[in-house]
Amino acid sequence: MKVMVLGGTGFVGRNAVAALLARGHTVVIGTRCPRRAARRLPPQALGCERREIHFEFLTTRHVWKPLLAGVDVVVNAAGILRESSGQTYDRVNNMAPAALALACERAGLRLVHVSALGLRPRAHSGFIRSKAAAERAISDTSADYSIVRPSLLEGEGGYAADWLRKLARWPVHCVPMAARGRLDALDVRDLAEAIAVLCEARGKTEWREVDLGGSARRTLAEHLMALRPRPDDRPPLRLPVPNLVSLVAAGLCDLLHLTPYGIAALELLWRDNLPRENMLIALLGRTPTPVGRELSAPRPAYVPDLTFVGRIRELLH
Numbered sequence: 001m002k003v004m005v006l007g008g009t010g011f012v013g014r015n016a017v018a019a020l021l022a023r024g025h026t027v028v029i030g031t032r033c034p035r036r037a038a039r040r041l042p043p044q045a046l047g048c049e050r051r052e053i054h055f056e057f058l059t060t061r062h063v064w065k066p067l068l069a070g071v072d073v074v075v076n077a078a079g080i081l082r083e084s085s086g087q088t089y090d091r092v093n094n095m096a097p098a099a100l101a102l103a104c105e106r107a108g109l110r111l112v113h114v115s116a117l118g119l120r121p122r123a124h125s126g127f128i129r130s131k132a133a134a135e136r137a138i139s140d141t142s143a144d145y146s147i148v149r150p151s152l153l154e155g156e157g158g159y160a161a162d163w164l165r166k167l168a169r170w171p172v173h174c175v176p177m178a179a180r181g182r183l184d185a186l187d188v189r190d191l192a193e194a195i196a197v198l199c200e201a202r203g204k205t206e207w208r209e210v211d212l213g214g215s216a217r218r219t220l221a222e223h224l225m226a227l228r229p230r231p232d233d234r235p236p237l238r239l240p241v242p243n244l245v246s247l248v249a250a251g252l253c254d255l256l257h258l259t260p261y262g263i264a265a266l267e268l269l270w271r272d273n274l275p276r277e278n279m280l281i282a283l284l285g286r287t288p289t290p291v292g293r294e295l296s297a298p299r300p301a302y303v304p305d306l307t308f309v310g311r312i313r314e315l316l317h
Contacts, residue, residue, distance in 0.1 A: 007078030098137035155188035168227035184213030211275030226292030
């Protein structure tokens, strides 16, 4: 089977490429910069065909047709976390995937679209709204599709995953007070294997919407503790960040393109970001790969006493 992976050099895409090759499929890599793709691909994918793809220009089904020539399945793992010149949320995260679904419908191709958990059409974040709109547009077609919604992803080379691992090692954990929602962190290799299996599930309507998660439901604070390389005698200092400060910081990070933290990340942390039904075991026939170390009985993190007397006590100890 010949599979085109859009966003094939990204975090999810390159892992999906490796999983598809491991299952004996032929892979075509869709990327903005085919010439520079080699340094981001796994070694086994260096001989794969590459096609230049610019989502901001692919907003009608007609322009997709020549790009999809000769393939049987399309995996869409492309998208933008933040807008830049010419690349808007609506064009890249919504209009292009919607047009792709129509093109796949017309050509009789299977489509596996990678989305995310926690999307809402009335969200504050333009990223979340655009991803939710794409899901609606795809589900309105009669294409042979699967919409895959993973929880927070962990793995080497992931933008957010690498940042969280760095933060976990710090002696101070600054956690937004509003980040009360639970995550179900998923190893990106499990997601990639699930994508490869779904590529082979042609015509199976039970896989139209696939929520995926790991094996441990944790808050952000607990997830950071689980990512620490070894348990310490004293837990890290946890500083609850007031909601207004968290919101301003998120807006600044979006404006300056600093870190993966932003309005979308903050909004997703406000509530549980969990699969309605974790379909990973049904897809892979095994339990999820553990993410981080197992936390024993809940261990209260150290929260500083910020009163004047509390500060004096801190200095004396």
